[in-house]
Amino acid sequence: MIKLLTTLISLSVILGSLTVIAQDYETMPPPRKLTPEQAKVAEQNYQKYCSLCHGKERQGHVNDHAPSLKSASLFQSGVPHAILRPMSYGRTGTPMGGYLDEVGGPMTLAETWNLTYWLFEQAGVDRIKLSTNPVHGDIQKGAQSYQKECATCHGKNGEGITAPALGNPSALAHNTDEFIRYAIRHGRQNTPMKAYQGVLTDQEIDNITAFLRSKASGWQDTKPILKSLPTPENYVINPKGADPSFSLKDNQYVMAEDLNEALEKKQRMVLFDTRVTSVWQTAHIKGSVPLPYYADLDIMVEDIPTDVQIVAYCSCPRAAADHVINKLKNRGYTRTAVLWEGIFGWMHLGYPVTRGDINNLTD
Ligand code: HEC
Ligand code: HEC
DSSP states (O other), rough: OHHHHHHHHHHHHHHHHHHHHHHHOOEEEEOOOOHHHHHHHHHHHHIIIIIIHOOOTOOOSTTOOOSSSOOOHHHHHHHHHHHHHHHHHTTTSOOOOOOOOOTTTTTOOHHHHHHHHHHHHHHHOOOOOOOOSOOOHHHHHHHHHHHTTTTTHHOOOOOOOOOTTOOOOHHHEEEEEEHHHHHHOOOTTTTTTTOOEEEEEEEEHHHHHHHHHTTOOOOOOOOOOOOOOOOGGGEESSSSOOOOEEEBBBTEEEHHHHHHHHHTTTTOEEEEEEEEEOHHHOOOOOEEEOOTSSSEEEEGGGSSSSSOOEEEEEESSSSSHHHHHHHHHHHHHOOOOEEHHHHHHHHHHHHOOOOOOOOOOOO
């Protein structure tokens, strides 16, 4: 009897929450249908540019804790801009760079839109209409709950540890309060982000949402003035310098301190920035050449000298650079290394970077 009663109660709780979802939200049709040809190109672009971190199956968490690009809740609540924006402009300060040509990325506007539509199509869920009204809550209480419940994964200051940087200005500028609340309530299916509905009270969830929103500092699309890319005759830094002799960790990794010392001593090397080119435009180690992880090595390789120390880096801190260096090793390059700390580690240690933007040229 007791068992039956609890089953009935839990059934009605489940039914209750289902009706709440259905009643609360109006659904919307998918944003747009692609032609088979457009879908094919979009899929190719996805595999070429995104699968390194987000995974071949869009499952996420392959590198850099890149989020799932198939979870139902993301695509239910996602207006196309929730996907298009990060894809186009990236999330400043995270390994997610911008892929739109306007900021120095490899994709055209039409390609970024089509990849957005393709991701919605693949997710195959009904979109729901979320209100754009602010969510009100007690910011201070929200901050306390955040530290208790969320900081282990998302970071004390929302900087992201094993989970997205919730304090990221570019994310906060585009994700509405309801989008954030929906993610907290429903979690992200098949990822470490669980559903907090029923775990925290509605009021607590509203408080946390209001707290996160209070961190938004605004963000503007900036169209950088793109710097022209180095040509092969400029690949080698300090062509007349001595060769560095790095001692490599695991036969692959050079420490930031050693690389900085070699650069200060004006030693001869080629430095490859293996991130999407748009972030090279924003900031890179001086003298580095973009060789993004998706570049066609068949074309690039004839310009890459074999007798010089090659060092590759990314922000990942190492996934993209490892990917490129391993491909070069397979082609017989022997003097290769990957920067252990990645470029964010390099910057945290206070070593210099230069901007691509010609308004801020320091080199
Ligand atoms: C070098 C690794 C890397 C690559 C390559 C990459 N991403 Fe990301 N992406 C990330 C990370 C890390 C985040 C989370 C950033 C943060 O902390 O907010 C992210 C976030 C996103 C988001 C936001 C998702 C959400 O839940 O808010 C979208 C959309 C996205 N990426 C799409 C793409 C697409 C499309 C491509 C290919 C064109 C791509 N990414 C390539 C690492 C990557
Ligand atoms: C066990 C680790 C963990 C904890 C604890 C956690 N999260 Fe998450 N969270 C994640 C991961 C991982 C993701 C990315 C999931 C994915 O792949 O889409 C995420 C995603 C999110 C997103 C979606 C971000 C976006 O741009 O799409 C929000 C919002 C969020 N979490 C809020 C919270 C809040 C608020 C709490 C505390 C109540 C919390 N999370 C607790 C791991 C965690």
